[in-house]
Amino acid sequence: MCSILYATPREYPTLTEQREPTREGVLAAAQSIAAILPPAPLLPVEIGGVMAHVKAESLQPVGAFKIRGGWWRLSNLTEEERERGVVAVSSGNHAQGVAWAARRLGISATIVMPRNAPKVKLEATRALGAEVVLYERPGEDRDEVAAKLVAERGSVLVHAFGDPWVIEGQGSAGVEIETQLGHAPSRLVVCCGGGGLAAGLALACPDSAIHVVEPEGWDMVGRSLAAGEIVRAGPNPPSTICDALQPDATKTINLAVLQGRAEPGVAVTDKEVRAAQRFAFAKLNLVVEPGGAAALAAALSGKVPVDEDTVIMVTGGNTDAASFAATIGGD
Template sequence: MDDAALEAVTRADIEAAAARLAGHAVRTPLIWAPSLDAAFGRRIRVKAECLQLTGSFKFRGAFNAVAQATGDVVALSSGNHAQGVALAAQMLGRHAVIVMPADAPRVKIENTRGYGAEVMLYDRATEDRDAIGARLATERGLDLISPFDDPRVIAGQGTCGLEVAEDLPEGIAELLVCCGGGGLSAGCALALEGRATVRTVEPAGFDDYVRSLAAGRRVENAARTGSICDAILSPRPGALTFPILQRLAGPGMVVTDAEALRAMRLAFEHLRIVLEPGGAVALAAALFHHEGDVAVTASGGNVDAAMFARALKAD
């Protein structure tokens, strides 16, 4: 286990991030619906980060990182981190360059540009976004903000966990977290240490955390595309996030795209919230693969109309 990685983010860092975010981020509610609890026979509490600024938890880590950046910034993202960094940079008077996959949902690309960021598109099947980001950072003197492997980002995402800890009812001891690179999962695991266990949730075929936690080392996904859960298709666990989750997290979980769509429909019908596929996987795991009382993150709601219409028809 990487001791340096474990020391990269502390609870004190998360508490400092919470102070930095005060008055800028939304304190999102932990919601529930009696009808949903009754239908599944257990308590299911949902941290509605789809109600966060820019429509996802990513604003938390983005603002915390941009606030501490040395100057203008560059970020790598399929859309939610992109929007978070773009808005944070706009609010803090910085210029942001965002490297986004060309197949990201159009609404995410347009929103990122709408927040004033310079967007550069790449082909995620053939190009290495990390290499593109590193080149831009060097050539243009930009502060590179990783979507998850950045202590400032992990600490910011951990503020979500601090809020969950304050609101979580007694008797609920697990938080299922939608997981890509692991920034939200790692931050929440640190914030909830001693109160609840975090479990990562990923789409089928992109279960690098499930396999990595089981193997005790970081392993990669064979594919880079092929799921509707675009927000959480990271190639491998983060170098900083994995050791934290290796120490604190429970076994990872996997859901299908079809289950994510069903969870989106049920979230709308019972909770009256709008989720994107990647933001619904934790709820899907709670509904279809978990038997006890549980809390989940609803991590994002940036879905285009066609995908949401598809979800509303899901059986």
């Protein structure tokens, strides 16, 4: 078990003190996104004899739900902010979401990415026209790298999960789900890194249970919900194949939305994640990256309840061919 550290709110302040994410913002984001993208498919899936649903965000143009938050954040920049450009930190999916939106809106984007990020994510981010600045993981503080770039260039930081517009953008998936189902889902099972998607869905679907699912040893949102305060990963966190789900702590803005709304957190193992990747490929014809399969892993392993109105978020499909082939061919 990795060691954990508790952080005071002063250490992790809301990034935008003057504004909190709202359901009205989620609805506005959904309208904006619907004008540029078709809804991600809602697929039927049988789990334990129950027909539930999978929201296939892995089929988005950038291969992940992050296109939603990237678009809504950048489309709300002022003209002066657009001229200064944006900086983001990401292992790959938020990077591509921001880069995609930046290219469409004519905004320069710089993405701070770990040197050991999947090659497919690095290449895709560069192909979308963003500048990539690499850092060592572990070893360097990615937020310090980004802060230095923001200070030097005067750019706007687009945080991957601790930004009100990003949260609202991610929540647009919940608005789509309610339209596709014809009613609110009973529960949403959500892959969780920093909590941006989970918070957005909590705002979008106020009557639905929210289950956050994280990699074992990286369940900082779940632990924070249990503790009632932000919990940060200690200095020796375990390895995980879920590269997209490795923030070392959530933010105050996310915890404020999820506290009292989310169910107790769930953690899944690498073995369970790989089994979910194989299931998605065999039963749904979906290529899913490890982090994008975490919620499905929780459902398949019985760690969350499933009924006919359950929606499981499959959040990303950006995985390299060799590692995916090894997973599909494994036991």
